[in-house]
Structures are given as C-alpha cells and as structure tokens.
Amino acid sequence: MGRSPCCDKVGLKKGPWTPEEDQKLLAYIEEHGHGSWRALPAKAGLQRCGKSCRLRWTNYLRPDIKRGKFSLQEEQTIIQLHALLGNRWSAIATHLPKRTDNEIKNYWNTHLKKRLDKMGIDPVTHKPKNDTLVASDGQSKNAANLSHMAQWESARLEAEARLVRQSKLRPGSSTSYQTQSSEFASTSSPVQKPAGPSRCLDVLKAWNGVVWGKANEAAGASGGVSAVGTGGDLESPTSTLSSAAGVGESSTAFVELVRNSSGTCDGGGTMKDESEGEWKNLTEYRDGIGISTPFPSELQETSFPSAWEPESMRGNSTEHVPCGNFVEKFTDLLLSNCSGDRRFSDDGGESDNGGGSDYYEDNKNYWNSILNLVNSSPSDSPIF
DNA sequence: AATTGGATCAACCGCGTCAAC
DNA sequence: AGTTGACGCGGTTGATCCAAT
Numbered sequence: 158m159g160r161s162p163c164c165d166k167v168g169l170k171k172g173p174w175t176p177e178e179d180q181k182l183l184a185y186i187e188e189h190g191h192g193s194w195r196a197l198p199a200k201a202g203l204q205r206c207g208k209s210c211r212l213r214w215t216n217y218l219r220p221d222i223k224r225g226k227f228s229l230q231e232e233q234t235i236i237q238l239h240a241l242l243g244n245r246w247s248a249i250a251t252h253l254p255k256r257t258d259n260e261i262k263n264y265w266n267t268h269l270k271k272r273l274d275k276m277g278i279d280p281v282t283h284k285p286k287n288d289t290l291v292a293s294d295g296q297s298k299n300a301a302n303l304s305h306m307a308q309w310e311s312a313r314l315e316a317e318a319r320l321v322r323q324s325k326l327r328p329g330s331s332t333s334y335q336t337q338s339s340e341f342a343s344t345s346s347p348v349q350k351p352a353g354p355s356r357c358l359d360v361l362k363a364w365n366g367v368v369w370g371k372a373n374e375a376a377g378a379s380g381g382v383s384a385v386g387t388g389g390d391l392e393s394p395t396s397t398l399s400s401a402a403g404v405g406e407s408s409t410a411f412v413e414l415v416r417n418s419s420g421t422c423d424g425g426g427t428m429k430d431e432s433e434g435e436w437k438n439l440t441e442y443r444d445g446i447g448i449s450t451p452f453p454s455e456l457q458e459t460s461f462p463s464a465w466e467p468e469s470m471r472g473n474s475t476e477h478v479p480c481g482n483f484v485e486k487f488t489d490l491l492l493s494n495c496s497g498d499r500r501f502s503d504d505g506g507e508s509d510n511g512g513g514s515d516y517y518e519d520n521k522n523y524w525n526s527i528l529n530l531v532n533s534s535p536s537d538s539p540i541f
Numbered sequence: 542a543a544t545t546g547g548a549t550c551a552a553c554c555g556c557g558t559c560a561a562c
Numbered sequence: 563a564g565t566t567g568a569c570g571c572g573g574t575t576g577a578t579c580c581a582a583t
Contacts, residue, residue, distance in 0.1 A: 216551070
C-alpha cells in the first residue's frame, strides 16, 4: 500500500531527543493535546516525524510514567501475564499502571527472560525446558481448554483496547495526557471510563464457574483429573484457534503450575536471589511448574515474608476482592506446592489433599487469584 | 589508564489494523 | 470494493554505561 515511511522526509531529525525538543513537545501537548501526531511536529516546531513524537511522549515525557526499578509485585505480574498473554506488551502494560509497554518489554528481555532461562524455565512457554511431563490425555485437554480461554481472553483484550482507542477519539475526550496504556490509570484522567460494571475477564469468570462447577461434580464422582478436559462445552467460542503456539501454549504452563500446586508443602522453599533476594516467588513458580533440579545451594536459604501486599493495591480495595489477596493466594498456593511425586515422599505421610477435589479447589483458587489480579490492579485501566 | 564485553534502555523500523475517502 | 493515510504494536538496533580484565 502506498504508505510512505513517516521518517523518510529529508530534514527530519532522528536519534536521541534533546532537552529543547522535549520542552517543545511537552509545551505543545500541554497546551493543545497531541491531536494528530502527523501534524504535531510542524505545529510544535519540531524537526521530527509524528511517530517519533508519539513515541517520545508515550515512553518518556508523559507525566504519569513511573520510572525506576520494578517492584517484586510488578515482576510477578509481568511473568504471570506473560504466561497468559505472551508478548502482548501493551496488554500487559494495561495491568501495570504507569509503566509503558516499551519499558515492560525491555525489562522482560533484559531481566525476567534471562532469569527464567537460568532457572530452566522456557521464557516463551513458561514450562520447564526439559519438560517430559507431558500430561496425560485428560490433562492435555485441560491444557487445551486453558489455551483456548487464554486466546479468547487475549482477543477480547485486543477488542477492548480498540474500543478504548475509539472512545479516546470521541470529540470532547481530551487525549492530552493519555496513551493507550495508561489513559485510565490516572485518577485525574479526563477520559471517561466505560460506564457500568466492570467487565473484567467475563469469560474467565464464567468459565471459572462452569469449569469448577463441573469439575467438582466430576471430582466428587471419580476424583479423576481428566474431568476438566471432558467437557466439550468448556471450549471457548473461538476454539477454532490453534492452541499449538503462542499464548495458548503459554497457558499450559499455568496448567502445570496448577496441577503441581496441589498437595502439601515441606515448608522449605526458601531461597536467595543473587542480587535482590526477591526471587523466592519464582522459585516457587519454578517448583510449581515441576522443575526438580535444585537451585545452587547459595540460593537456597533466606526467609521470605509470608505475605506481602503490593503497594499499588493498598488502600484500593473497596470494590474488588482485596488485592493483597492475590499475592497471598498466589504465594500460598505456590508455597503449598508439591509436585505429584513429592506428594508421597518426604515425611512419608499421607498428603492432605489426596483426592481430586483439592486439586480442583487449588485450580479454582489459582484462577481466582488471577482474576483478582486483573480485577484489582487496573480497576481503572483502559481494558476494564 | 586503556580496552573489552555485557547490560540497559531509548529510539527506530516494519507491519497490521482500521477508518475515511 | 479498493485505496490511502494514520496509528499502534512488537521486534530490533544502537548509543551509553559500567564492571571486569
């Protein structure tokens, strides 16, 4: 198609922005809003293409950007959402107010990906690299169902983001300080939120209810794990999507995590990060998805707060399930992790879960915690 | 002190999507 | 229905910093 690269025009500057350029862009947007990015540079007196201006604004100059080190909660959120959504940085960014997709992407590529890799977790699939624990039929179906759901949810996120974009373009809605990732994140945002109750993860909610309703029935009857996968009606309406790659595959890691999270814990599981001492959760995550190789001994002893609450969610719990619950649940869930073989080992005692119902209960809790996460964090995100 | 190599992150590039014409 | 232009997203690049040698 006949689209000329916007930066091909001669005379347009490229490369790092100077403070003077920043000032010009900032001043113009503060006064007029960005309007058409294409037209902005000329109006603002900048020798830049509109695209460059937009990027500079959204990734750096925007006043509602939080800079600096990522918190543990943010790291955890990124990892979980990446497992669910894959490299959908903008979608992930909607759950991390004040962080840009570019920043999250960079952080993933430079920190999180490497850490997971080091721990023997495939950062793409979130599964152990040497994963030979291919699930039995029922579990495979379980994974496939989750894959479908993840894909559907992913598509829904896109659609909602589109709606947001459209609403942003409506006359009267100021776009001055808003970008796709955080336009609703600021409480001072002039952009209207979609009216009505939150539609957060309707699909997952519905699915959650259906699946666990059925699963509990089945578990009560047979205790069989495969019950989840037997319900053809559990498939998402978009089940024609392939579940072989991308997001779908990522979600199977959750299945692994969930599956292995049933049972009792030996109470150990303390570790120390090389630099931050904050990676116990990933250790748990790693344990949760069935990695059995031990960490280096120097990483294995450090206590970890039994429960911590993300600062972004403190004092913001009037409407949703208190978000600290998410971390607590998630951490508890992981702390209570015990892979299948561990279930019968160690103290040799009987597992306190034993039957399938706890398995389903844990799964339910896990997904509840995901729901809590997405419900609570961006209650004012553009997605919801 | 100079060099090297890895880490980090801002910025660019190419492509897909969608609305307007 | 096809074309065009604008925007946004994800992948990649390159400049800079910093620690190790």
